[in-house]
Amino acid sequence: MESDGPNIHESDFYIRFGEASHMNIEEIRGRSRVILAIDEEEPRKYWNVLDAVGSSVKAVKLGWMAILSLGSDGVKSLINGHDDKYFIMDAKMADVNFINEKIARRMAGLGFDGIIMHGFIGPSNAPPSVMDVFVLISMTQGPTLYDASLERAMDYTKAIDRRGIVVPGNKPDIIRKAREQFPSDVIISPGIGAQGGSIGCAVKHGADFGIVGRSIYESSDPVESLKRLEREAAESQC
Template identity: 30%
Template sequence: MSRIILALDSVIGLSTLTKIREYISRVKFSYVTLLQGGLGYLREVYKLKWDEVIFDLKLADIDSTMISIVSALRDLSDSFISHSFIGYEGALDSLMTYLSRENKGLYLVLSMSHKGWNDSFYPYLKNIAERVNPKGFVVGATRPEMIKNVRADFPQKIIISPGVGFQGAEIGDAICNGADFEIIGRSIYSSNEPERISLEIKEKQEAKINECKKVPKDRK
């Protein structure tokens, strides 16, 4: 099973994506994909039968606005990403109810991968996350201790981790620390040989996971 999510923040040809699909089972759209490729492009990418298509809009608004956004895109995605700091009542409560009714998943951001993110807010975000009970969480791969914390607090939830490659996190480290999937974008779509790079990343990730599984827990 591939544990890579392709962050598609650039328009890649469908023939190339079809080849990449052999090594990567999930894809994540963003505002960039939507604005550069348009809805027609996203529809064609969605048809490639990924295990999961995630729309990363970092939703952060009142409930009615967020529901209007996801309802317009629900046929192009299996799950959506929202910020958690916006709170529960009048925001995430209604969004979660709507997505559940539509059989769509919700991932909440608990920790971002860039340097300016402040993890001191985590106790508040954790409380929101417990009330929402989403499909999973976004936790930056550059923050290994936060991945461990979130995994300990939410052992049954899916953790997806951006920040691998260009932002500094090593391939496989996030999974070794408790994540389920690593989100990788620029390392793949900026390459002249995205198919070859996808295979190399998959092989490096598998090797790292096999290596960390052999390390006794008291040494991790």
């Protein structure tokens, strides 16, 4: 690349000029297997956590607590301030289609790259593809109605325009079934750590990413904890 001046490198260019710097989830897939989740009350915590992990983290999952704590503008600033990362809104969308559409459009406007919806609401209630959609087909804790309806939830999901699916990291058998049914989907798995799942085991059964929160950012050395999880994921053992 021809130099634009003594202090400008290609990576700076992308960081400075926005959109191109957001990696899509396919680019991250294989390079990293950890999605950092943050569900905190204190607005400053979101910034502190992302500062602490730096560029080691490629993808971040936020939820309604982020909206309630930081506000819409605060979330937008957080995303803009970390535009080397892929941001997923864990909206657990479970409303009718015209409300889901309003929420999804708003979240896209805040800078989110992906959003999580519940598969149980079916394809007729799915939002339009204003960003990547991840369809949840089973929960980490329950019992829930998914337990008796997994096949139907997977059928619904196949009819939804999506980037990937959400499957419990603490239920390896369900990850395996989902991988068989969705060979090319990006599979993301919460329930790692506090809820009993192991990232190595989730990956072994077909997950692309484990979603982990406090066991990274409440660690005394978050980057080292993240690296340990990436190693466990790479080893892919139960």
